[in-house]
Amino acid sequence: MIHAHDSLIVLMLGRILIPLVQLYGLYVLFFGQYGPGGGFVGGVIFGTSMILSVLIFGHGASYSTMARTVRHGDGVGLLIFAGVGGLCLIGGGEFLNYAALEIPGLDVASRRYLGIVLAQIGVAVDVGVTAISIVFSLSFDHEDGDSHA
Amino acid sequence: MRDHAPAILFLLPFVTAISLPMVGLKRREWCRPMALVAVSAMGPVALANLMVVLNHGEIRYAFSGWAAPIGIEWVADGLASVVMVVVSFLALLALIHAGPTSPQTLGQRIVPYYTLILLLISALTGIVFAGDLFNVFVFLEVAALSGYALVGVAGGKALVSAFRYLILGTLGASLYLLGVGYFYAATGTLNMADLALRVPALVTSKAIVGGLIFMFLGLAIKMALMPLHGWLPDAYTHAPEAVSPLLASLVTKVALIAWVRIMFGVVGPDTEIEHVPVLILLEELGAIAAVVGALLALTQHELKRMFAYGGISHIGLILVGVGLGNPTGFAGGLFYLINDAVMQAALFFLAGAVVYQYGARTIDELGCLRGQAPWMTGALIVMAMSMVGFPPTGGFFGKWYIILGAIEAHHYFAVAAVILSTILTLAYFVKLFERIFRDRPVSSVMSPVEAPLSLKVSVGAVSATIILLGVWSDPIVGFLLKTAVPTGW
Numbered sequence: 001m002i003h004a005h006d007s008l009i010v011l012m013l014g015r016i017l018i019p020l021v022q023l024y025g026l027y028v029l030f031f032g033q034y035g036p037g038g039g040f041v042g043g044v045i046f047g048t049s050m051i052l053s054v055l056i057f058g059h060g061a062s063y064s065t066m067a068r069t070v071r072h073g074d075g076v077g078l079l080i081f082a083g084v085g086g087l088c089l090i091g092g093g094e095f096l097n098y099a100a101l102e103i104p105g106l107d108v109a110s111r112r113y114l115g116i117v118l119a120q121i122g123v124a125v126d127v128g129v130t131a132i133s134i135v136f137s138l139s140f141d142h143e144d145g146d147s148h149a
Numbered sequence: 150m151r152d153h154a155p156a157i158l159f160l161l162p163f164v165t166a167i168s169l170p171m172v173g174l175k176r177r178e179w180c181r182p183m184a185l186v187a188v189s190a191m192g193p194v195a196l197a198n199l200m201v202v203l204n205h206g207e208i209r210y211a212f213s214g215w216a217a218p219i220g221i222e223w224v225a226d227g228l229a230s231v232v233m234v235v236v237s238f239l240a241l242l243a244l245i246h247a248g249p250t251s252p253q254t255l256g257q258r259i260v261p262y263y264t265l266i267l268l269l270i271s272a273l274t275g276i277v278f279a280g281d282l283f284n285v286f287v288f289l290e291v292a293a294l295s296g297y298a299l300v301g302v303a304g305g306k307a308l309v310s311a312f313r314y315l316i317l318g319t320l321g322a323s324l325y326l327l328g329v330g331y332f333y334a335a336t337g338t339l340n341m342a343d344l345a346l347r348v349p350a351l352v353t354s355k356a357i358v359g360g361l362i363f364m365f366l367g368l369a370i371k372m373a374l375m376p377l378h379g380w381l382p383d384a385y386t387h388a389p390e391a392v393s394p395l396l397a398s399l400v401t402k403v404a405l406i407a408w409v410r411i412m413f414g415v416v417g418p419d420t421e422i423e424h425v426p427v428l429i430l431l432e433e434l435g436a437i438a439a440v441v442g443a444l445l446a447l448t449q450h451e452l453k454r455m456f457a458y459g460g461i462s463h464i465g466l467i468l469v470g471v472g473l474g475n476p477t478g479f480a481g482g483l484f485y486l487i488n489d490a491v492m493q494a495a496l497f498f499l500a501g502a503v504v505y506q507y508g509a510r511t512i513d514e515l516g517c518l519r520g521q522a523p524w525m526t527g528a529l530i531v532m533a534m535s536m537v538g539f540p541p542t543g544g545f546f547g548k549w550y551i552i553l554g555a556i557e558a559h560h561y562f563a564v565a566a567v568i569l570s571t572i573l574t575l576a577y578f579v580k581l582f583e584r585i586f587r588d589r590p591v592s593s594v595m596s597p598v599e600a601p602l603s604l605k606v607s608v609g610a611v612s613a614t615i616i617l618l619g620v621w622s623d624p625i626v627g628f629l630l631k632t633a634v635p636t637g638w
Contacts, residue, residue, distance in 0.1 A: 072174055075167030082164050085156075095156040097214035 077126025227632025478554020
C-alpha cells in the first residue's frame with residue numbers, strides 16, 4: 001500500500017499540479033491532430049497525473065478515486081479503437097478506413113477527422129489505463145491485489 | 150464484405166479478449182461461453198475465406214485503405230487460408246478441451262486466463278496473414294507473451310519453465326527484430342511483396358545476408374528447431390494440460406509458416422550465400438532435427454515430454470520437405486505441417502485426458518489404461534499410426550510426398566533421415582504400447598474419473614481428422630501444389 005505523503009508542500013503542489021497535468025494531457029491528445037503529440041503521448045501524460053495522485057495522496061484517498069476506477073477498464077480503449085474500425089467495416093471500407101466511417105450526415109473529410117480523433121482517444125485511454133495498472137500491480141501486495149482484481 | 154474475412158478472423162477473438170476483463174468483473178462464469186462462441190464463429194469465417202480465395206484468388210487486405218508499401222497489408226493466399234482453417238478448428242477443440250483440464254486453482258485468474266488464450270489465438274491469426282516483416286514480429290511477440298503467462302499460470306515447477314521460455318523466446322524475438330532492421334536498412338521497406346522485388350538484386354550485400362541469418366535464428370528458436378529447442382520440452386510438460394495442446398499444435402508451426410513466407414516469398418528459394426544454397430542448409434538442419442528429436446523422444450519417461458520431443462522431430466521433417474527445392478517436397482512438407490498440427494493437438498489432448506482421468510503422467514503409469522479405456526487406447530493407436538506413418542492416416546501421405554520429393558531431387562540423405570526418424574518414432578510408440586498392453590502389475594495412481602463429454606469430443610474429433618486428412622490427402626496436396634508453391638518452379 002502507498003500512504004499519503006506527510007509533507008504539506010508536496011500535498012499542496014500535488015493539488016495544483018495534477019489538474020494542470022491532466023489538462024496538458026488533453027491538449028497533447030487533441031493537438032496531435034495538427035502537430036506533434038497524439039493518443040499515445042496524451043495517454044501517457046494523463047496516466048502520469050493519476051500515478052502522481054496515487055503517489056502523493058495514497059491509494060485510498062478521494063483524490064485517487066479516478067485511478068482506482070479506471071484500472072478496471074482494461075480494454076475500454078482498445079474497444080473504442082476496434083469499434084471505430086468496426087464502424088468502418090460496416091460502412092463497407094477496410095478496417096480503420098475512416099472514409100467509410102458509418103456516421104450519417106457527414107462528408108468524407110469530417111469522417112476522416114472524426115475517425116482519427118476517436119481512434120486517438122481510444123489509444124489514449126488504453127495507454128493511460130495501462131500506466132496506472134502497472135503502478136497498482138507493482139504496489140499492492142498479493143492478497144490485496146487478488147481481492148481487488 | 151467478401152474480402153474482409155482476414156480482418157474479421159482477427160477481430161473475433163481479439164475483441165472478445167479485450168471485453169472479457171470487463172465482463173469478468175461482474176460475471177466470471179461468462180468467460181468460457183464467450184470465448185467458445187467467439188472461437189467457434191472463427192471456423193465458418195475461415196472456411197468462407199478459403200472459398201473466396203479458391204474462387205477469386207488471393208486477398209490483399211490493406212488496413213485503413215492505404216495501399217501496400219505505404220500502408221499495412223495482410224495477405225490471405227492459398228497457404229494462409231488453409232492454415233487459418235486448421236488454426237480455427239484446433240483452437241476451438243483446444244478451448245473445448247480446456248474446460249475440464251484447466252487448473253482448478255485459478256479462482257479469480259480465470260478471467261485473464263481466457264483473455265490470454267484468446268489473445269494467443271488472435272496473434273496466431275495475425276502471424277498467418279501478416280504481409281510485412283514487422284507485423285510478423287509484433288504478432289510473434291503477442292503470441293509469445295500470452296504463451297509465457299499461460300505456461301506459468303499454474304505456478305510451481307511451471308514457473309521455472311515459463312521463465313526459461315521467456316528468456317529464450319525474447320532472445321529469439323530480438324534476433325528476428327535485428328534481422329528485420331537489417332532488411333529495412335538495406336531496402337527501405339518492410340512489406341514482403343515489395344521486399345521480394347528488391348532483395349534479389351541485393352542478395353550479396355552483407356546487410357541482407359546478416360539479416361537473413363538473424364531472422365532465421367530468431368524464428369528457429371520460436372519453432373524449436375533442433376539445437377535451439379531447449380525451452381520447449383519443459384514448457385510443454387509443465388504447462389497446464391489445457392494449454393499445452395494449443396501451444397504444441399499451433400505456436401511452433403505458425404513460426405515455421407512465417408519462415409516459409411520469408412524464405413520463399415521474400416528472398417527466393419534459389420538464394421545462395423557464399424556458394425552455400427540456403428535451401429540445402431535448411432534441409433540438412435531439418436534432417437538432423439528429425440533424427441535427433443525422435444532419438445531424444447525415445448529416452449523420455451514422461452508422456453508429455455515424449456510427445457514434445459516428437460513435435461521437435463516433426464518440425465525437422467517439415468523443414469526437410471520444404472527445403473527439397475521441388476514442388477512435390479514443398480507441398481508434402483506443408484501438408485505434413487497441417488498433419489503435425491493436428492497430431493500434436495491430438496497427442497496432448499490425449500495426455501491431458503489421461504492425467505484428468507487416471508492421474509498418470511509417466512509412461513510406466515500408462516498401464517492403467519489397459520482394460521479400462523478402449524476408446525482412448527483406440528484413439529492413441531490412430532495417433533501413433535499417423536505419427537509413425539501408416540496408411541490411411543494423414544501422416545503417411547505427408548511423409549510419402551516428402552520422400553517422393555527427396556528422391557526426385559536425388560537427396561538420398563534426406564530419404565535416409567526421414568526413414569530413420571520413422572523407425573525411431575515407431576520405437577517410442579512401441580515402448581508406449583508395451584506399457585499399456587503387456588500384462589504387468591500397475592501401481593494405481595488414483596481412482597479413475599469418468600471423462601466428461603468435452604474430453605471425449607476433443608480427442609474423438611482430432612482422431613477422426615487424422616484419418617480424414619489421409620483420405621483427403623490428394624485434393625489437399627493438389628490444392629497446395631496449385632496455390633502455395635512459389636512461382637517459377
